[in-house]
Amino acid sequence: MNVRVLVAKVGLDGHDRGIKVVARLLRDAGMEVVYTGLFQTPETVATAAIQEDVDVVGLSMLSGAHMTLAPLVVEALRERGSDIPVVVGGIVPPRDIDELRGLGVAAVFGPGASADDIVKAITELVPHSI
Amino acid sequence: MVTESAHERWRRLFDAASSRRENFTTMSGIPVAPVYGPPDAEYPGLYPYTRGVHSSMYRTKLWTMRMFAGFGVATDTNARFREIIRSGGTGLSTAFDMPTLLGLDSDNPMSLGEVGRCGVAIDSLADVRDLFDGIDLATITTSMTINSPAAVMLALFIAHAEASGVARERLGGTLQNDILKEYQAQKEFVFPPRQSMRLVRDTITFTAAEMPKWNSISVSGYHIREAGSTAAEELAFTLANGFAYVELAQRAGLSVDGVAPRLSFFFNAHIDFFEEIAKYRAARRIWAKWMKEHYGAKDERSWQLRFHTQTAGVSLTAQQPEINIARTAIEALAGVLGGTQSLHTNSMDEALALPSEKAARIALRTQQIIAFETNVANVADPLGGSWFIEELTDEMEREAEALFAQISKMGEGSMLEGCIRGIEENWFQRRIADSAYELERSFNSGDRIVVGVNDFLEGNSDDDLATLRITNEDEKRQLARLTAVRRGRDEAQVQRALARLSTEASDPSINLMPALIDAAKTYATVGEMMSALVVVFGRYVEVPTL
Numbered sequence: 001m002n003v004r005v006l007v008a009k010v011g012l013d014g015h016d017r018g019i020k021v022v023a024r025l026l027r028d029a030g031m032e033v034v035y036t037g038l039f040q041t042p043e044t045v046a047t048a049a050i051q052e053d054v055d056v057v058g059l060s061m062l063s064g065a066h067m068t069l070a071p072l073v074v075e076a077l078r079e080r081g082s083d084i085p086v087v088v089g090g091i092v093p094p095r096d097i098d099e100l101r102g103l104g105v106a107a108v109f110g111p112g113a114s115a116d117d118i119v120k121a122i123t124e125l126v127p128h129s130i
Numbered sequence: 131m132v133t134e135s136a137h138e139r140w141r142r143l144f145d146a147a148s149s150r151r152e153n154f155t156t157m158s159g160i161p162v163a164p165v166y167g168p169p170d171a172e173y174p175g176l177y178p179y180t181r182g183v184h185s186s187m188y189r190t191k192l193w194t195m196r197m198f199a200g201f202g203v204a205t206d207t208n209a210r211f212r213e214i215i216r217s218g219g220t221g222l223s224t225a226f227d228m229p230t231l232l233g234l235d236s237d238n239p240m241s242l243g244e245v246g247r248c249g250v251a252i253d254s255l256a257d258v259r260d261l262f263d264g265i266d267l268a269t270i271t272t273s274m275t276i277n278s279p280a281a282v283m284l285a286l287f288i289a290h291a292e293a294s295g296v297a298r299e300r301l302g303g304t305l306q307n308d309i310l311k312e313y314q315a316q317k318e319f320v321f322p323p324r325q326s327m328r329l330v331r332d333t334i335t336f337t338a339a340e341m342p343k344w345n346s347i348s349v350s351g352y353h354i355r356e357a358g359s360t361a362a363e364e365l366a367f368t369l370a371n372g373f374a375y376v377e378l379a380q381r382a383g384l385s386v387d388g389v390a391p392r393l394s395f396f397f398n399a400h401i402d403f404f405e406e407i408a409k410y411r412a413a414r415r416i417w418a419k420w421m422k423e424h425y426g427a428k429d430e431r432s433w434q435l436r437f438h439t440q441t442a443g444v445s446l447t448a449q450q451p452e453i454n455i456a457r458t459a460i461e462a463l464a465g466v467l468g469g470t471q472s473l474h475t476n477s478m479d480e481a482l483a484l485p486s487e488k489a490a491r492i493a494l495r496t497q498q499i500i501a502f503e504t505n506v507a508n509v510a511d512p513l514g515g516s517w518f519i520e521e522l523t524d525e526m527e528r529e530a531e532a533l534f535a536q537i538s539k540m541g542e543g544s545m546l547e548g549c550i551r552g553i554e555e556n557w558f559q560r561r562i563a564d565s566a567y568e569l570e571r572s573f574n575s576g577d578r579i580v581v582g583v584n585d586f587l588e589g590n591s592d593d594d595l596a597t598l599r600i601t602n603e604d605e606k607r608q609l610a611r612l613t614a615v616r617r618g619r620d621e622a623q624v625q626r627a628l629a630r631l632s633t634e635a636s637d638p639s640i641n642l643m644p645a646l647i648d649a650a651k652t653y654a655t656v657g658e659m660m661s662a663l664v665v666v667f668g669r670y671v672e673v674p675t676l
Contacts, residue, residue, distance in 0.1 A: 011228070011242075012228035012231075012232050013228060014316055014318045015316075017356070017357045017358045023676045024567050024676060025574070027676075033676065035675075035676050037673075038317055038672060041240070063228055063247060063248050064248060064483070064484070064600060069243050091483070093482050093594075093597055110448050112481075112582075112583040
């Protein structure tokens with residue numbers, strides 16, 4: 001069974017190069033990818049993730065709002081009774097990574113993370129895929 | 131009648147231009163001429179300007195070292211502006227935060243987490259006043275990087291300048307105001323494309339009539355490249371957008387010579403050194419030819435493509451961030467050898483965060499080394515005549531012309547229609563995403579090396595660089611400022627001004643600038659003015675495509 005991933009841009013950040021490239025690389029690796037477009041809220045992402053029955057939610061964030069918005073996506077999912085793991089990619093300073101993980105983010109990919117790193121980490125988050 | 135030769139013409143222009151030094155020599159004392167080439171060569175300052183827009187290039191005046199800055203609340207950015215001026219910066223460039231760029235007030239729920247983060251938060255005239263406090267707007271030029279709410283920000287800027295005693299006629303600067311590339315690449319849009327173009331039209335005609343020193347649009351390829359395009363796509367899409375704005379102004383009744391001299395350009399300086407230099411040379415030549423031959427411009431200033439350059443943010447690595455200083459220096463040098471009019475150099479820490487003050491200073495110092503130590507600025511177009519550079523310049527032009535043909539076809543002969551339809555049909559967006567993907571694959575396969583990322587990794591685990599930390603405190607400070615503004619203003623005046631704005635927006639024959647300036651003076655907020663326009667214009671939703 002293919003791994004299903006919802007990739008999302010939350011908040012006002014319009015930088016979509018990274019999310020589009022990563023989405024295609026995940027498809028190349030055999031995953032099914034859903035993209036909901038720009039300017040999403042934590043609630044719209046959580047709702048879409050549950051409706052689409054995805055295995056992982058990937059957030060792309062380059063504006064520095066990750067500390068505020070990523071935990072809100074985790075919270076919105078948990079409030080809806082979902083345990084779908086959330087991963088974050090983008091410009092995240094190393095000092096923020098532990099704090100994000102403490103707030104329930106399953107993995108963080110900084111600038112320069114390779115396609116292999118991302119595919120491997122996402123695959124490991126999905127028990128049935130291994 | 132004796133016809134003046136190109137050389138004589140150049141000589142006359144050159145002799146009339148001032149010089150920043152009496153003599154130019156190499157470090158060892160060898161005299162250096164202002165330009166080199168055979169007698170029948172092209173000359174800088176002469177059509178088609180492949181070799182530069184000025185006859186004397188940097189011998190008269192070095193490029194403007196324009197460092198882009200903005201973070202936190204207005205007073206924080208004001209302090210950084212003053213530091214830039216003290217360090218020898220010669221122009222200001224304002225970065226706004228995401229809510230401001232999308233026309234939202236800081237207290238809008240969607241602004242949560244973004245206030246003052248990627249730039250300075252501006253909600254009202256009070257913020258603009260603090261932003262430029264103590265800075266003489268009659269003597270320093272100001273660039274404002276904002277697009278969807280560009281007309282709103284221009285109105286706030288005029289309202290502030292006039293309240294501080296500087297008439298709008300005396301204001302020099304640039305509004306980015308390039309909405310087409312927002313839909314194509316940067317994705318900070320609010321209104322649908324055609325409604326946005328109405329606002330662009332209003333700023334073009336207003337500044338043409340009332341602000342002789344103002345550049346109404348900075349047609350920007352920078353973001354197209356950062357979003358993943360190739361160099362030729364950056365070149366072609368940017369110039370096509372430029373043609374579209376010329377056609378927009380013509381439709382509004384301006385002549386090509388009434389609009390073209392007020393357009394400036396903004397290009398990326400990426401890491402492929404010679405390709406970038408060829409891109410700038412081709413840009414000047416193509417613009418000159420199209421303005422003169424296609425649009426019939428008579429004024430030489432319409433033919434001259436002037437541009438700002440910024441080094442490539444996307445080329446910076448989070449790994450071993452100090453090595454970004456070397457990348458930026460090489461990219462900046464390409465901009466200078468390509469004849470840029472102004473330059474922003476990125477800071478080494480920008481793959482990690484907004485630049486720290488120290489990192490920003492080093493970036494400015496990089497420009498100063500190029501300007502004052504290397505002597506590269508003493509000769510115009512020093513690479514002109516290189517077989518490689520000339521062929522690469524020609525190839526850039528050929529690739530751009532092929533793309534223009536496709537855009538023109540989409541618009542049935544109109545570049546304006548072609549650009550809008552290309553956006554509506556996701557043509558630009560898809561091409562840019564395809565190029566980004568191809569490039570990424572070449573990094574992943576190891577076909578292209580990025581030092582510190584897929585090779586030469588020793589040193590990657592070194593200690594963190596001290597980066598700027600924007601806290602949620604800034605958000606709280608800005609919310610307090612905004613609350614105070616709302617409390618202190620005359621609400622009836624605000625509502626009257628906003629109602630006028632909505633009414634005038636629904637009549638496309640009216641220029642909205644006077645109503646916007648009127649609203650700005652009442653302390654109506656950016657979000658309120660934009661909402662008054664959204665009521666009439668609607669909002670644009672991009673169809674998500676991968």
